Amino acid sequence: MALIEIRNLHASVEGKDILKGVDLVIEPGKVHALMGPNGTGKSTLSNIIAGRDGYTITEGDILLNGQSLLEMEPQDRALAGIFLSFQYPVEIPGVATSTFLKAAINARRKAAGDGEIDAMEFLKLVKAKAKELGVRDDMLKRPVNVGFSGGEKKRAEVLQMALLNPRFAILDETDSGLDIDALKVVADGVNALRSPDRSFLVITHYQRLLSYIVPDVVHVFAGGRIVRTGGPELAQELEAKGYADYTGAAA
Amino acid sequence: MTALSLVTVTEAAQAATPLTDAALTALRNEGLTAFTAHGLPTRTHERWKYTRVSPLAEVSFIAAPATGDADVVRTAEGQALDVPGALRLVLVNGRLRTDLSDAAALTQAGISVQTLSDAIAADAAAVRSGLGQALALADNPFVALNTAALSDGLVIRVAATTQASTPLHLLWITAPTAGAAVLVQPRLLVEIGRGAALTLIESQTGRDGDSLTNRVSDITLADDARLTHISLHNDSRQARLLTALQARIQRGAVYDGFALTLGGALVRADLRVELLGPGAEARLNGAYAAGTGQHVDTTSFIDHAAPHCTSAQTLKGVLDGTGRGVFQGRVNVRRVAQKTDGHQLHKALLLSRGAEVDTKPELTIFADDVKCSHGAATGELDEDALFYLRARGLDADTARSLLIEGFLDDVVELVADEPLRDALTAKIHQWLESRS
Known part of the structure; x- marks a missing residue:
């Protein structure tokens, strides 16, 4: 069975149609890339999957393991295995990153019927993962994303992903604002998480990220829906030719 | 507006604790005269615009009894700050209870701790000179009332160059009498000598019941002195707490204050800080939370009276239910106070539609070479976060x-x-x- 299935999804914001019939099936273990011009609804799609308020679903459905997500609260979707790596991770003054990570881990444990994580176990777990991703210890003490550079924010997102073990992760423009070194670290982190039962949707404008996170399937997204699907070579073609062929379809 | 029972109880307190010193007796009378003449402040008083105290006139107050079994402390401990290692002084209804306090708090080298009445008996003139004048009796009815009652409270003096290694923790406990409203009016004098340093912690707590605690603190920091002053206001649900603080800060001295207000029906802090010598510094930071039935008011006046002084005030409040917050902050920079660095910020978080906050930051600057800022922001929880x-x-x-x-x-x-x-x-x- 498909891990994620999006069926003929239509959505609008304040009466304006953004998604106009998205169909997407992702099998377990697969990495799909969603590429396309800016402002065509890629981020809207990721927000809707994660359960953000403010969108009206006018038609269609999103299924995780055959179960509809649409009536679920964002936290329940997260606990069911959805993870959104934010394009713009939110700064939260006053809340230490470690406090936040612990709360997120404990929410998961609570849902699984387990007790709260032991303080030592937590520290060991976080420090090990943080080290792999080049997240410095002092970042864990600092408030969530406050004063983090673009690269640090994205690394912190991947750290969260590594700690929360999602079934399906969406990387929304994870490459934006990253230099090549940070991009490699983030990509290595994501690649380390690839597994036969975990799937990814990598949303990006550029082919660059896909040289490091090599996708199984590439989709072109324009005008609120997927207009073309192919293999990794499609990303190369888009890099060479741009999106000019598709912006017409958007209009 | 008159508040007869406040006057009656204060007069009775005067009669019960006669002072032999003529100057202090005269000061008490001045206080009573001022309060009787002006009565309770109304909303026409600029500094009481957002805080209504007229209901006090309807309450029949009695003098607070000198109660306090060990049980009183147990309840208070749950409300108070828990600072391991601090030396604790317990004051029940404004009176020091040595039997409940850490004996070591009274015998530290270079640090004198006395009850106010003992300090007056020992040297009335010294007490007189330690009482601030910045909050004038005529304009500050509750300071006037407290001055009229002058007898309960504490005097802490740190000798020059003494570096107190252990914090002092004053545990103020208001213990109302069942079925009656009690009035408690302690006075705290703190004098930090030249180059000396102290950390002073205060926890205001209280048992359930009707009460008005009207506490005034007079703080003097000599040249290069340093006071770290942490206050918690965590009184019971019905309690009313009016505090006034007047601080005089001399050359190079640092007053580092932080106040946290969580409990109490009405909590008002009147802060008056004078920066009197070059390099003097004051921080008046704090946080508060007010839910239904709670009103928290911080009204401050920071007076830059010398050049090269620094003041900083950041206050954050969370308002829930029908809770109400008030911040009136004024920073005054006198003509002589060149190179002043003064910053003030109030931020409020409104958690419900019924919550309300009134803020009025004010800057008055008469010097031309200063760095000053002030701001206020009120918002709801960040939806993105x-x-x-x-x-x-x-x-x-x-x-x-x-x-x-x-x-x-x-x-x-x-x-x-x-x-x-x-x-x-x-x-x-x-x-x-x-x-x-």
């Missing part, structure tokens, strides 16, 4: 609590000392848990 937390699996209530906690903890970060910070955040967490 809430979604971010929920997208990581936190339920809505936990996410909200974490954001509120973060909002308040953020200002506690301004407290330099880690054990003090931990004690403050522990209280904030306790409050958050009691809320959910």
Whole structure:
């Protein structure tokens, strides 16, 4: 069975149609890339999957393991295995990153019927993962994303992903604002998480990220829906030719 | 507006504790005359515009009894700050209870701690000179009333160059009498000598019941002195707490204050700080939370009366239910006070439609070479942050609590000392848990 299935999804914001019939099936273990011009609804799609308020679903459905997500609260979707790596991770003054990570881990444990994580176990777990991703210890003490550079924010997102073990992760423009070194670290982190039962949707404008996170399937997204699907070579073609062929379809 | 029972109880207190010193007796009478002449402040008083105290006139107050069994302390301990290692002095209804206090607090080298009446008996003139004048009796009815009652309270003096290694913790306990409203009017004098340093912690707590605590603090910092002053106002649900603080800060001295207000029906802090010598510094930071039935008012006046002085005030409040917050802050920079560095900020978080906050930051500057700023921001919980937390699996209530906690903890970060910070955040967490 498909891990994620999006069926003929239509959505609008304040009466304006953004998604106009998205169909997407992702099998377990697969990495799909969603590429396309800016402002065509890629981020809207990721927000809707994660359960953000403010969108009206006018038609269609999103299924995780055959179960509809649409009536679920964002936290329940997260606990069911959805993870959104934010394009713009939110700064939260006053809340230490470690406090936040612990709360997120404990929410998961609570849902699984387990007790709260032991303080030592937590520290060991976080420090090990943080080290792999080049997240410095002092970042864990600092408030969530406050004063983090673009690269640090994205690394912190991947750290969260590594700690929360999602079934399906969406990387929304994870490459934006990253230099090549940070991009490699983030990509290595994501690649380390690839597994036969975990799937990814990598949303990006550029082919660059896909040289490091090599996708199984590439989709072109324009005008609120997927207009073309192919293999990794499609990303190369888009890099060479741009999106000019598709912006017409958007209009 | 007159408040007869406040006058009657204060007169009775005067009669019960006659002073032999003529000057202090005259000062008491001045206080009583001022209060009787002006009565309770009304909303036409600029500094009481947002805080209504006229209902006090309807309450029949009695003098607070000198009660206080060990049980009183046990209840208070749960409300007070927990600072391990601090030397504790327990004051029940304004009176020092040596039997409940740490004996070592009274015998530290270079630090004198006396009850106000003992200090008056020993040297009335010294007490007289330690009483501030900045909050003038005619304009400050509650300071006038407290002055009229002058007898309960504490005097702390730190001798020049003494570096107190252990914090002093004043545990103020208001213990009302069942079925009656009590009036408690202690006075605190703190004098830090030249080059000396002290950490002073105060926890205002109280038993359930009707009460008015009208406490005035007079603080003097000599040249290069340093006072770290942490206050917690965590009184019982019905309690009313009016505090006034007048601080005189001399050349190179640092007053580092932080006040956390969580409990009490009415909590008003009147802060008056005078920076009197070059290099003097004052920090008046704080946080508060007010829910239904709570009104928290911070009204401050920082007077830059010398050049090269620094003042900083960051206050954050969380208003829930029908809770009400007030911040009136004025920074005055006199003509001589060149190179002043003065910053003031109030931030409020409104958690419900019924909550309200009134802020009025004011800057009056007469010098031309200064760096001053002030600001006020009022908002609701950040929806983006809430979604971010929920997208990581936190339920809505936990996410909200974490954001509120973060909002308040953020200002506690301004407290330099880690054990003090931990004690403050522990209280904030306790409050958050009691809320959910």
